[in-house]
Amino acid sequence: MARELPLSLKQLGGEGSNAKDTTKKLIWTTILTSVCLQKRFGAEKDSWEMLVEKARGFIEKELIDFGLEVPLVAKTVKELECAASNLF
Numbered sequence: 001m002a003r004e005l006p007l008s009l010k011q012l013g014g015e016g017s018n019a020k021d022t023t024k025k026l027i028w029t030t031i032l033t034s035v036c037l038q039k040r041f042g043a044e045k046d047s048w049e050m051l052v053e054k055a056r057g058f059i060e061k062e063l064i065d066f067g068l069e070v071p072l073v074a075k076t077v078k079e080l081e082c083a084a085s086n087l088f
Contacts, residue, residue: 035084
């Protein structure tokens, strides 16, 4: 059974086919990719560590652009990563 993520694409702002939707998909793709690297390739951390840091920066910036308050951004990213890690 699939687990529900704590923040849905819908909650990130509207539905439809536009630039916001593309960005929402990029956020989820980035989160899932980052978590996959950490879970599946933990032994090769030196190869992907900087990439994951950059990905977190991208996600944080995009969440702020969607209107999430700055004090909540880091907590939200951690919640999303935790939820995504349950998928692997």
